[in-house]
Amino acid sequence: MGGMGVVFARNVVYSALFLILALLAVAGIFLLLSAEFLALVQVLIYGGAVTILVMFALMLTRVRDLPMALDSPQKPFALLAALAVLSVFILAAVGTDWPGQTEKVNAIPLHDFGDALFRTWALPFEVASLVLMVALVGAIVLAREEDGE
Amino acid sequence: MIPMQHFLVLSGILFSLGVYGVLARRSAVLILMSVELMLQAVSINFIAFAVYLAPEAFVGLIFAVFVIVVAAAEVGLMLAIILRIFRNRATANVDEVDLMRW
Numbered sequence: 001m002g003g004m005g006v007v008f009a010r011n012v013v014y015s016a017l018f019l020i021l022a023l024l025a026v027a028g029i030f031l032l033l034s035a036e037f038l039a040l041v042q043v044l045i046y047g048g049a050v051t052i053l054v055m056f057a058l059m060l061t062r063v064r065d066l067p068m069a070l071d072s073p074q075k076p077f078a079l080l081a082a083l084a085v086l087s088v089f090i091l092a093a094v095g096t097d098w099p100g101q102t103e104k105v106n107a108i109p110l111h112d113f114g115d116a117l118f119r120t121w122a123l124p125f126e127v128a129s130l131v132l133m134v135a136l137v138g139a140i141v142l143a144r145e146e147d148g149e
Numbered sequence: 150m151i152p153m154q155h156f157l158v159l160s161g162i163l164f165s166l167g168v169y170g171v172l173a174r175r176s177a178v179l180i181l182m183s184v185e186l187m188l189q190a191v192s193i194n195f196i197a198f199a200v201y202l203a204p205e206a207f208v209g210l211i212f213a214v215f216v217i218v219v220a221a222a223e224v225g226l227m228l229a230i231i232l233r234i235f236r237n238r239a240t241a242n243v244d245e246v247d248l249m250r251w
Contacts, residue, residue: 019182026163026189033156033196038213045217050185050224057178057228061235078172082165089161093154098202103152106204113210121211128218135222139229 016058020051034107156197164190175242177231181224188220 023046030039117125163186170183192213199209234246 015179029193033200035196035210041217045221053224053228054182057231060232075173078169081172082169085168086161086165090158093157105200108204108207117211128215132218132222135226139225142229143232
């Protein structure tokens with residue numbers, strides 16, 4: 001599991017590379033779930049754009065003294081909380097009596113998916129694109145050098 | 150075929166790894182990466198429920214698309230904020246950013 005590397009790696013660059021591995025693995029999981037479109041989007045957006053952004057941030061916020069502690073002193077508590085969350089999730093997943101069948105993947109045709117996305121869910125789709133635009137413009141404004149400072 | 154519970158357990162593992170990362174890491178960029186892991190776990194859950202339990206409505210698939218969109222926006226914004234903090238404070242560690250502590 002690549003996710004393990006993200007949180008346990010000592011070097012931040014290794015951590016970012018493990019993140020790419022984990023995201024591609026999740027794309028594979030999407031393929032297993034017969035969601036081909038989402039796997040494609042996952043590889044394009046996460047594997048491409050997001051990881052490049054994260055790498056840029058790592059390079060720009062380069063901390064010179066690398067042997068400093070990457071983990072905060074609340075590590076044992078974090079481990080405890082993560083294990084608690086994990087046990088609750090596994091108990092919920094295994095113990096619940098799910099309505100409907102849980103044995104077979106029902107492949108959803110891409111045509112139906114696009115139809116639903118652009119007809120039934122057209123308004124949320126437009127709102128999502130607006131959110132994306134506003135967020136990115138805000139990011140540019142925030143990150144820009146200002147003369148008056 | 151693979152039963153649905155396997156996907157749920159997998160996403161649970163991924164989510165708790167994200168929880169551990171958010172709580173245990175110091176660098177804001179690493180915390181951001183852990184948040185990405187948690188979002189991925191949620192997406193896996195959404196898609197699993199959509200294709201197993203409600204294949205005629207598949208709202209989960211639509212929701213996963215929106216999760217990806219919002220996550221992309223969030224990453225861009227967070228990185229801008231981290232750059233800003235780094236420029237002002239010369240650190241990217243969240244426990245050294247104590248502007249609002251009195």
